[in-house]
Amino acid sequence: MIGVVRLSHARQSFRTFRRPVAAVALGVLAAGSVVACSSGPDQPKSVAEEFASALTSDDVQAAAALTTDPAAASTAISALIDGLGKDEGTFTVSDATESGDSAGTFTLDAAWKFGEGQDWNYSTQGNASKSGDNWLIQWDPALLAPDLTSSTTLRYTPTTGAPPSVLDAAGQPIMEQQVVTLVNLNSAAVPPVDTAAVAALLSPVAPTITATSLSGDLASANGKPVTAITLRAEDLAPIEERLAAIPGVSLAPQARLLSVDKTLASPTFSGLSDLWQEGQDKSAGWAVQQVKQNGTVTTVAGQDGPVAPNIATTIDRPLQLAAENALAGVTQQAAIVALQPSTGAVLAVAQNAPADAQGPIALTGLYPPGSTFKTVTTSAALQAGVATPDTVLACPGTENIEGRQIPNDDEFDLGSVPLHTAFAKSCNTTMARMAVGLPADALHNAALQFGVGVDYVTPGLTTVTGNVPDANTPAERVESAIGQGTVTATPFGMALVAASIANGTTPAPMLVKGQPGVADQTVAPAPTEVTEQLRVMMRETVTGGTATSLQDIPGLLGKTGTAETEGGPAHGWFVGIKGDLAFAVFIAGADSSSPAVQVAGNFLR
Structure with a gap:
């Protein structure tokens, strides 16, 4: 489990769930005008509550206008909503203290509900001050979330543990998650993609791919990209640089569950893939991550899901x-x-x-x-007492039975033989005649x-x-x-x-x-x-x-x-x-x- 991280500005707690990833880097946005607040003994609490209400309503400009730096606040609040989700956070003021006539402090409690069982709760400390006739929130990104700075953002993301394997009857992996690469062709490329060059590289892996087939696919794509082939890592490696160098060709890696041995292609693999995905879905956890401008990621809240077990199959x-x-x-x-x-x-x-x-x-x-x-027919006849294995029955080469002309293969004729011989030799006429009297x-x-x-x-x-x-x-x-x-x-x-x-x-x-x-x-x-x-x-x-x-x-x-x-x-x-x-x-x-x-x-x- 990802543990609770306690930071200098916060008390934090969380539970579990998952939702789609959302993250946006900080950028500069224009801020609205400052909202005036009348003077009074409860002004630190009043302005803090207005700020909390605006945050809860995702009203970026109203919240930013209550701060000493509306532009910076607008940028940070927008990024917070983009990263953690609109309508997901609730902010309240749990404490406020006025110190003198022009300053005060307050505690801001945040509760983010990303879904069932996925809650992130924390508190931050803020300062309010009087400037002329207005009370304003002293802007600090850490007021929004613990240790948040002007150079960091937060994002919510689902998490998964190590992907399980699908095992054969001997306990060895038969399917595993692997990285494959889609070879995509731009049908709108100018000049057009050199299909001959692409086919020359791909045909050793897939002989059915030709310059003509690729050109046909591109012509019917209506400007949309065409996936020429999906390559395993070992097939891509020898041709990757040359493929990537062809104008209009792009390579898109994806993670997929594949057979370990690419020569294996059982129809059972589709159902096993579905089971594998169900296990992955059940193993999903979640995390709130702090992202620095250099891409460094630190998890500040969340919980890992249960480990997805391997799938042990009976495939020999x-x-x-x-x-x-x-x-x-x-x-x-x-x-x-x-x-x-x-x-x-x-x-x-x-x-x-x-x-x-x-x-x-x-x-x-x-x-x-x-x-x-005839295995079933013979079983029915034996159970009905119509015959025994040794009952001698006719096996003519062809016979009209109940209006149906029934022939044996090449109309072979055995004469009269025991049922077991008629079965072994596959006498149609014997079986058909025997079935007439069945219920x-x-x-x-x-x-x-x-x-x-x-x-x-x-x-x-x-x-x-x-x-x-x-x-x-x-x-x-x-x-x-x-x-x-x-x-x-x-x-x-x-x-x-x-x-x-x-x-x-x-x-x-x-x-x-x-x-x-x-x-x-x-x-x-x-x-x-x-x-x-x-x-x-x-x-x-x-x-x-x-x-x-x-x-x-x-x-x-x-x-x-x-x-x-x-x-x-x-x-x-x-x-x-x-x-x-x-x-x-x-x-x-x-x-x-x-x-x-x-x-x-x-x-x-």
């Missing part, structure tokens, strides 16, 4: 890097979400640049989940058991899981059974499905350690034997089904998915479980699940 940095690297070569929108089934910890959330252009699709992008939804709410309820359709309020994390409406007709159930129709899910939602199957119950998602998400509803988990049977089927998918290209990865369980779209290529999916890791891979417009399976392999290997 090596896994996050692996996820980002696995997506690096994908040209379509793509995302990976990885969770820890036993705790719900968010281990990695990554997406590539095309996905970034659409927003945080890994967490909130809704898409048909295709055959990955209207069966798929909806089974999805809720795995977290899809549940909303979570999770500190630092904004998510959507998906939506599985009741399928009120057999035709609707046919489409929903294979993850089409009105069924949608996010990559996060499908990762939660995998985590629920791995854990036996849906874990509450958690990004900040010790702060799990809160669900909007309580759903009983699927029966233990059902999730056990699903795990066996997902293992068969890898060892002998549609994901055999991943069979070299020990213990991997999975389910592939291809989701048809209107007017474009199908989306590709893969959901997997490996030990205490559950994840989902999504690639928009991949035309099959194969690219998602390949990305999953790159991620795990």
Whole structure:
């Protein structure tokens, strides 16, 4: 805490709060004329009270006119109001004594209220004297505030402590406050900014910046400055002098929360930044500072805020890097979400640049989940007693079911096979036919058991899981059974499905350690034997089904998915479980699940 500073002219006390900074250096202002006061035994008190009233009303000229040096007083009072705030100070006279017929002393009490809990109270001593028929305040800047001089000013400012860090699961900083520099171009510069020279310096850092792109930005700026790029310190250092030397280019440093490793760019960082800012806001204190003409600052009142704690996240940095690297070569929108089934910890959330252009699709992008939804369909069928894993069912290459022509991928035909084989081989016809006899709410309820359709309020994390409406007709159930129709899910939602199957119950998602998400509803988990049977089927998918290209990865369980779209290529999916890791891979417009399976392999290997 900043302690109370006791000065030669004052008694001071204060409490806490914050408000915007305001400060103005002293300058010379013209003063008003002196106000006459009639003679009398209480004149020191009377003139002091008039002075205090004028100060409280922020009436600079009236207060200055009551002093022996109106010009100097006007300058100092104006600076005081500018620095500490209009309508913030209240002045009263608590004592006044007349010494003889032409002199007296008084005590001036000041109370500044900068906001709730931010009070600065002090007292100063003043002198009054009679000059002819007038009583005037002997001007001294220290009458306004303790130790104030003609060469100092006061200002109110909020304060913050040392900025906290955002830590990864290992306790190492993953995000910290850093100084970045905005490279601003003056679109009204004459002559125009040399965009070729600017682009030559910036393109090694940002290859998309060209002289043509910069010229286009300047042409459409309507005279406003254009920020060409924001550079980290290590990127700015080699080119700073040459950039600054280009006419029309200005460099503006700012403090921002950034990832320590600039290759990390998780969608989770936005929510973590918001949490970090909330901590900084709560840690704000305040100070009244005395500023000398040479810029020297001394704090005379105020209080520091509480220390903002570091934010400990569940992000596994090596896994996050692996996820980002696995997506690096994908040209379509793509995302990976990885969770820890036993705790719900968010281990990695990554997406590539095309996905970034659409927003945080890994967490909130809704898409048909295709055959990955067969995990839910099979769970619903097992719970309804429609089949067991060993029930032999038909898997024709294509079949008209309830007016919908349902084909398998490339219309493969397995004949009649056990359900576990139909699952591993991803038979659309088997799943669609099996769903016809399910209750209207069966798929909806089974999805809720795995977290899809549940909303979570999770500190630092904004998510959507998906939506599985009741399928009120057999035709609707046919489409929903294979993850089409009105069924949608996010990559996060499908990762939660995998985590629920791995854990036996849906874990509450958690990004900040010790702060799990809160669900909007309580759903009983699927029966233990059902999730056990699903795990066996997902293992068969890898060892002998549609994901055999991943069979070299020990213990991997999975389910592939291809989701048809209107007017474009199908989306590709893969959901997997490996030990205490559950994840989902999504690639928009991949035309099959194969690219998602390949990305999953790159991620795990």
